[in-house]
Amino acid sequence: MSILHNEFSRPEFSVFSVTPVLNDFLDQPATIRPGEELSLPLLEAFLHQHFPGSNGPLTAAQFPSGHSNLTYLVRLGDHEMVLRRPPFGSQVKTAHDMGREYRVLSKLHAAYPEAPRVVLFCDDLSILGAPFYLMERLRGIILRKDPPAALHFTPEIARRLSESFLDNLARLHSLDYRAIGLGDLGKPQGYLARQVRGWIGRYHASRTHDLPEVEKISVWLNQRIPTASDAALIHNDYKYDNLVLDSSDITRVVGVLDWEMSTIGDPLSDLGTALAYWVNANDPEELQQIRSCPSNYPGSLTRAELVGRYVRVTGRDVSAMSFYLAFARFKVAVIYQQIYFRYQQGLTRDPRFATLAEKVRALMRASLRTIESESI
Numbered sequence: 001m002s003i004l005h006n007e008f009s010r011p012e013f014s015v016f017s018v019t020p021v022l023n024d025f026l027d028q029p030a031t032i033r034p035g036e037e038l039s040l041p042l043l044e045a046f047l048h049q050h051f052p053g054s055n056g057p058l059t060a061a062q063f064p065s066g067h068s069n070l071t072y073l074v075r076l077g078d079h080e081m082v083l084r085r086p087p088f089g090s091q092v093k094t095a096h097d098m099g100r101e102y103r104v105l106s107k108l109h110a111a112y113p114e115a116p117r118v119v120l121f122c123d124d125l126s127i128l129g130a131p132f133y134l135m136e137r138l139r140g141i142i143l144r145k146d147p148p149a150a151l152h153f154t155p156e157i158a159r160r161l162s163e164s165f166l167d168n169l170a171r172l173h174s175l176d177y178r179a180i181g182l183g184d185l186g187k188p189q190g191y192l193a194r195q196v197r198g199w200i201g202r203y204h205a206s207r208t209h210d211l212p213e214v215e216k217i218s219v220w221l222n223q224r225i226p227t228a229s230d231a232a233l234i235h236n237d238y239k240y241d242n243l244v245l246d247s248s249d250i251t252r253v254v255g256v257l258d259w260e261m262s263t264i265g266d267p268l269s270d271l272g273t274a275l276a277y278w279v280n281a282n283d284p285e286e287l288q289q290i291r292s293c294p295s296n297y298p299g300s301l302t303r304a305e306l307v308g309r310y311v312r313v314t315g316r317d318v319s320a321m322s323f324y325l326a327f328a329r330f331k332v333a334v335i336y337q338q339i340y341f342r343y344q345q346g347l348t349r350d351p352r353f354a355t356l357a358e359k360v361r362a363l364m365r366a367s368l369r370t371i372e373s374e375s376i
Contacts, residue, residue, distance in 0.1 A: 029061030029073040035349050036062065036070055036088060038128060046127050047076050050120055054079050065144065065241065068339070069101075069260055073137065081119060085132040088348060098131035099123060101260050105135065107181045108233075112172060114244075114256045138255035140244035147294055151250065155299025160251040162301040163309065165240065168253045169274060170313040173232040173267040180233075186264035188231030195269065196221045196327065203334045206341035209357060213364040217330050220371050226320035234270035236261035239277040240293035271310055272324030275303045275376060276332045276363070286362040303376045326370040333363035 032038070044058035056077030063071040063082075072083040086098065102121040109115045116135040123131040147153040177183060187194075200218045235242075237258055244255030279291040280302050288296065301309065303325075307318055336356045343353035370376065 030064045032060065032062040032072070033064070033350055038072060038083075042127050043074070044076070046122070047074075051076060051079060065142075068335075069258070074134070080137055081134045082116070082137045083132055083134050085128055086130050087342070097260070098133050101262075102133040104182065104185065104259050104262050111175055111180050114168065114253060115259065116255060116257070138244045138257070140247050140254050141250055142244060143240050143250070143294060145292055145294070153294060153297060155297075157251055158294065158297045158299030159301065161245075162295070162306065164251050164253055165243070165274075166301070166306050166309050167313060168243075168256070169235070169238055169270065170310055172235060173270065173314065175233050177233040177264055182233060182264065185233070185262070188228070188264050188266070191231075191265040192225050192228050192269065195265075195331075196225060199331045199334050203337060206334070206338045208337070208341055208344055211361065211364050213368045217326065217364065217367050217371065221323070221327055221330065224323050226323055228266040229268050229316050231264050232267040232270075234263060234265050234267055235259065236263060236265075236270060236273060238270060238274045240295070267314075268316065268318065268321070268324045269328065271307070272321070272328035273331065275306065275325050276328035278303050278306065287366055290359045290362050307376060321376055322370055322374045325376050326367045329363045329367035329370065333360045333367065336360050336363070
């Protein structure tokens with residue numbers, strides 16, 4: 001028996017129009033990558049069954065960015081939705097639980113509107129060969145490594161955006177997750193110890209190279225696990241390219257994407273993950289080479305300034321922040337390693353993954369530097 005849930009009996013979808021200039025900066029879908037196609041006839045029949053008022057054929061395109069769950073834009077007549085499904089060939093089942101991600105978003109949206117509004121979940125494998133869900137499309141700008149010149153990413157805008165980036169994360173951590181109905185999402189007791197053990201194990205399960213830093217990092221992390229701060233709802237992959245920004249004011253966050261790793265846990269680990277993606281202007285060249293967002297542009301807050309602002313907003317003790325950053329860099333390296341392992345095994349043909357081994361090495365070295373310097 002498949003689990004189906006239609007969040008709205010009469011879903012209201014809006015079709016937006018944007019100016020050609022603005023359209024250049026929006027995150028646009030593209031042709032679906034080979035090996036990641038959807039079975040459109042089966043999906044079309046399924047969607048017509050659940051949205052009987054829809055007319056016209058089904059079309060689909062793929063959002064080309066992102067490294068984990070696959071994201072598609074599907075249009076059924078004038079209805080436009082985003083479909084999320086697990087990556088093909090993934091063996092890490094717990095990392096791609098579509099039902100869990102759907103449940104989080106279905107409860108979270110009312111309290112935290114930046115979380116997308118979900119519409120439909122299906123675990124009938126006869127449709128796409130994997131569980132999937134549909135959600136509203138969030139329109140806005142997603143910043144990646146370098147903003148287009150026409151966006152005029154001035155120091156003032158960079159500063160205000162990095163402040164909004166931090167404040168939005170702190171607001172997520174302030175939510176009463178029990179009142180939202182997510183009290184059973186995770187087990188905060190012993191969270192950090194489980195995370196350290198789990199990510200070390202995931203590295204060894206997907207290892208393709210011998211990296212000398214791994215053993216040193218693993219020993220240090222196990223020996224230095226701090227007493228966790230208070231529990232909070234955490235995103236676990238909070239970074240610029242998971243944010244949707246207001247197209248009329250890119251310093252305003254209007255959406256947060258990719259909730260697959262969200263849980264109830266230590267909020268400082270969430271901050272640490274955000275810092276792991278944040279490259280300062282004076283960081284070593286190997287980190288500049290793997291930078292994925294404009295955090296090094298003039299005006300942007302540094303990692304230390306982000307942490308200082310977080311303390312002022314939340315009042316939390318961040319004296320063990322070097323642990324959280326070292327662990328987060330290790331964790332992000334393992335995420336890349338898992339994807340690279342799938343690529344090496346021929347389970348995905350996405351050419352972007354061919355160079356991930358270099359990112360793994362750079363992040364492992366950065367994690368070890370954090371350990372040795374005990375600074376962020």
